[in-house]
Amino acid sequence: MEIVEKPKRNEQIKQFLIFSIFSALILSIKPGYTGIENPLIFFLLVVIFAGIREIGRIKIAEKFSMYPVLRNWYPGLILGFLLAYFGFKLIPFIAIFSPYAFGRWKFKIKEKTIEEIGIISFLTLLIPLTFSIIFKILSLDILFQVNFFLLVSNLIPYFKLDGENIVKWGFDKWAFLILILIFIYLL
Helix, strand or coil: CCCCCCCCHHHHHHHHHHHHHHHHHHHHECHHHCCECCHHHHHHHHHHHHHHHHHHHHHHHHHCCEEEEEEECHHHHHHHHHHHCCCCCCCCEEEEEEECCCCECCCCECCCCHHHHHHHHHHHHHHHHHHHHHHHHCCCHHHHHHHHHHHHHHHCCCCCCHHHHHHHHCHHHHHHHHHHHHHHHHC
């Protein structure tokens, strides 16, 4: 498993802002490219809700004596632009987890397990899932849309996205989230 140095806060903020700009543009493209709708509103919503998710990810990772390194997956973001034309919104954002340099659990253990990474990813995705359910019930469509697509994009089991971490930990947990996702969509 990859271990990376803890990045500077400015680099993390830069990665997050680039992600937010890309995501806002992807979410604001109408299918069939009939125009762009409210990119500033989507930008603010992505900053708020993805920010809440990433703060949650950091806090959850800290419980396992790890820190997440946030990175944009640029091929995925470009693919998101192309797919937005057809109505599918893909806004992937990856996090690589690394143990603290001094070790973990105060025993100088520097390894991370698949189970721990899977648990962190699973719990992180419960944040946009909860928001999606609340906003769907309250019929707040634009808020639902932002959280739903943040959730869908990161459930894809590919290239260090949360979905891949969850599938490695346990396919049944990933399938459970997919079933909930389908239920929410059909609600």
